[in-house]
Amino acid sequence: MDTPEKSQISSSLSKFEDSPIFKYINSLSPIKPVKSMHVTQTFNPLSFASLPSIFTSPHVSSHKESRFLKCSTDPSKPELSSADGTKVSTIQEAGVDVQENFDPGVSLGVVSFELPNEPSRIAIELPQTLKYDCGSPDCDPAPCVIETNCVSESTCTSLAIVPFVQEDSQKGLSDGVEVQESSEKGLSDGVEVAATFQIERKRETLGSDWESLISETSDLLIFNSPNNSEAFRGVIQKSLDPGTTFCPTSISQFPQDDINDYKDQTEGTGGLSEINHVNESFEDDNVTNFVSGSLTDYMENHMSVPYSFKPGSNLHRGFRRRCLDFEMVAARRKSLDSGSNTNSSIDNKLEPGKVGGDSSRCIVPGIGLHLNALAIASRDNSNMKLDTLSSGTQKLILPCSTTFNSPAADQEIAHESFLASASTERETDDVKNGVQLAEDASQASTYLANEESNQNSPKKKRRRLEQAGESDACKRCNCKKSKCLKLYCECFAAGVYCIEPCSCQDCFNKPIHEDTVLATRKQIESRNPLAFAPKVIRTSDPIPEVGDDSITTPASARHKRGCNCKKSNCLKKYCECFQGGVGCSINCRCEGCKNAFGRKDGSAIVEVGEPEEEETDPSDNNATNTYFEKTDILNNEEQNPAALPTTPLQLCRPLVQLPFSSKGKPPRSFIAIGSSSALYTGHRYLKPNIIRPPNIIEKHLQSVAEDETPEILRGNSSPGTGIKTSSPNSKRISPPQCELGSTPGGGRSGRKLILQSIPSFPSLTPKH
DNA sequence: GAGTTTGAAACT
DNA sequence: CAGTTTCAAACTC
DSSP states (O other), X not given: OOOHHHHHHHHHHHHHHHSHHHHHHHHHOSOOOOSSOOOOOOOOHHHHOOOOOOOOOSOOBTTHHHHHHHXXXXXXXXXXXXXXXXXXXXXXXXXXXXXXXXOTTSOOSEEEEEOTTSSEEEEEEOOSOOOOOOOSTTOSHHHHHHHHHHHHHTOSOOOEEEEEEOGGGGGOOOOEEEEEEEEEEOTTTTEEEEEEEEEEOOHHHHHHHHHHHHHHOSSSOOOOOTTOHHHHHHHHHHOOOTTOOOOHHHHHTSOHHHHHHHHHHHXXXXXXXXXXXXXXHOOOHHHHIIIIISHHHHHHHHOOOSSSOOTTGGGGXXXXXOBOOHHHHHHHHHHHHTTOSOOOHHHHHHOHHHHHHOGGGOOOTTHHHHHHHHHHHHHOHHHXXXXXXXXXXXXXXXXXXXXXXXXXXXXXXXXXXXXXXXXXXXXXXXXXXXXXXXXXXXXXXXXXXXXXXXXXXXHHHHHHHHHTTSOOOOOOOOXXXXXXXSTTSHHHHHTBOOOTTOOOSSOOOSGGGHHHHHHHHHHHHHHOTTTTSOSEEEOOSOOSOOOGGGGTOOOSEEESSOOOOSSSTTOSTTSHHHHTTOOOOTTOOOSSOOOTTOOTTSSSOOOTTSOTTOOSSHHHHHXXXXXXXXXXXXXXXXXXXXXXXSOOOOSSTTTTSOOOOBTTBOOHHHHIIIIIHHHOOSSSOOOTTOOOOHHHHHHHHHHHHHXXXXXXXXXXXXXXXXXXXXXXXXXXXXXXXXXXXXXXXXXXXXXXXEOEEOOSSOTTOOOO
């Protein structure tokens, strides 16, 4: 997108960089600025990672947005400074060092507006990161410029806007707007600066600002006022911004009105319409490519969080549920410990005082979302790529159609999930630092309250959710004694915090007990490094080192450890293999196995690309069919025979959690089957959380998914992306139907996928 | 909704 | 590593 502003920006930027103050700042800051981002538009997976900083503060002053908007609108204008100054005062009031925290100069990695009390929240994420490095506080102008550049240059590969709707929006509280900014700079340098500020303003103001912004700068990033649905709508419709990509998932979070509207617009396309729209609008070839063809790649590259958007955690701030992305956290910590100057923007935001003061806090690009990847990278680059990929995939999946269907019920869920992932990192760090963020606390309390209120009728909730159309992919545990700190707890096992729908008692699996959760998790991992790994492992790439038994177990995926069923004949969900939609394997110690997805003895083999339900044994079929008839799984059949085990549901939680649900709960194993399994790299584990429901992809994201998924499965992906999934026994397995299903022509011809054998407790983990 | 069944997880 | 207990989901009524 070439906009007039672009040139202006560039020039202004240059000036800025040349200015004495800038130099001075640079001299003070360890961070080395990369000359104004120049848009090289390389989609480096690592580069993309953006760590959004999350900063929430209830109060605010009213300028925030205006400032922001102005900045983005016309960075080069001097007024910005003044505007900033104003904001600064406000921010300072809030206890935040504006200059430090809010460093406009920093590219905007992610911007989110959160209106705690408002009906809606909007999070805008610019996954793309600016390469411009502006670590110094005084570079206000720079930020604007950078931002602009990002947009105009198309450096920002995508902009995701995630609006959140709060149920209590009706209350019309004073609008507290929270703006988060995070940006990545200097990809190679890995410096990320996050700026955060809080502003409080009236809706009207926001709305007008938003609208004006849109109208004035269609090309620029759209920072909107969360509340205004209208604004949102406008954005969506207009989203012309090449760099702007709406995250379907996000959409689900829109206020009801908006959702409906949006739904109308996008329903037919399975939630992808907005993407398409964006694509159409994109003038920038690069962007276009990204959207149309590279979206997948982008996702892959940028999203490293399995369950949820890891990366942009901030982005998902609005979600209550948080994924426990321990790995990421660990990685992040590791990096921190190592003394790298890769501090998360989150930290900055969280700790206002620190923000400005420590320039070192800049985050290395990619840390946010790609933290895992980065951490892993050192160990295994290829693996990292895979990881990223899968997360990206999930992101795509996000756009859940389901959400649209039952926005009310699901919104919150999605919400929570997102938050989870997003906030996990941040929170973890906070915990580490001993800093409990007000935001977190508030969130936690909020959802705790919800939880408590709902605990009275857990089942009702569950049913309600289930009825909501399987829309809810989130896990809802019902733990009574485990405190949700053991693997018994599905939430905990899935790496997510318990949320409102859970009916657990004495739950410790909440952000407020993050330290406990982490400690517990660590303990469990010490016992079994793969404890949190996906239970079902799937592979995409044929690996030579196939085990002997591969022949007997053609399935594309297998349960990590195998089941131990005695009475269920592996025909009920008691059986983890069955639940995960995979056949039993040699690893299983089951008795009387009749697993419809494949028997231990190999009698029931699922062909590649074939619906697993196809049983060779008639008797088994009957049993299976009977079972299916009773379960939600059946639902999938119609829509997507290939993905029998999965339920069509909701795209919404895809990022987040288990999108599947039979009865609202997805077979856990599926998670693995999805991207996560693919992610399994042989490092300890890659986020268990990430789930990619095949059917969802197929169904809703076909346009995108087809290109993407198949590649992964096919092994077409670059070597680096090769998935090294392993099954304990090195089994050869056929590709999961789900994914295959996405492949036109059935994947019969598809190549066989082989699971690499993994040491039972692989070297995966070098634990820190 | 309550009770039972089941098998994984945890414990010994 | 095997046996037992605990636990919560899955299932049945």
